[in-house]
Amino acid sequence: MTLGILLSVVGVAATTSISIAITALGGVVAMVATGCLSTADAYDAVSWNVIFLLAGVLPLGVALQRTGGAEFLAALVGQVGAVAPPIFVLGLFFVLASLLAAVVTPVATVVVMIPVAVNTAQTLGANPFAFLLGTMFGASAAYSTPIGYQTNLMVYSPGGYKFTDYARVGAPLQLLLAVVATVGITVFWPL
Structure with missing residues (x-):
């Protein structure tokens, strides 16, 4: 699942006019929604x-x-x-x-x-x-x-x-x- 989300983010960013920041944020939301990433880990990853x-x-x-x-x-x-x-x-x-x-x-x-x-x-x-x-x-x-x-x-x-x-x-x-x-x-x- 994680690899699929990653490839989707890269694919959307590379083939559309949507900015990489928006697609990456969408990827994070998808990772949290599917349980690949906990909300605590997502919060801790923010600098x-x-x-x-x-x-x-x-x-x-x-x-x-x-x-x-x-x-x-x-x-x-x-x-x-x-x-x-x-x-x-x-x-x-x-x-x-x-x-x-x-x-x-x-x-x-x-x-x-x-x-x-x-x-x-x-x-x-x-x-x-x-x-x-x-x-x-x-x-x-x-x-x-x-x-x-x-x-x-x-x-x-x-x-x-x-x-x-x-x-x-x-x-x-x-x-x-x-x-x-x-x-x-x-x-x-x-x-």
Whole structure:
């Protein structure tokens, strides 16, 4: 019975437009309803630390967006363009996007920062597409916290990790990616 439910969940998720989260929840309900899984086991499998972490961080992201804090930070980076070369400003947009995505969500970061990045590129006379890519790559490279990257969040509680473990491993990776992505973007899409 368990294998049948598992295959059904995978099959529905793979062949329909129903999201994997909905099909997985349906699978859990089916497992509990058929007696394959007890309600106590289902409850114990929930990572409550992650739930409460998200509940605390989501208001921070909303506050950054509603108060204009995220736009203010992005605009500060744009002002650096008056004294720094465009490649440096592109790198700053990557870093700012990855830092912002570490506390907000990557999608919210992109929505807030893309207009500022493109306007900054146009003001500098640089390639707007390169700045768009730098911001998008930066927002998707948020490895220094469990919040900015879904896989980090999934293994946070079951792996017994601490919040600082992500910063210790993720921050150097983010810096490496900032350099590689900035150079790579300028090679393929010259500024």
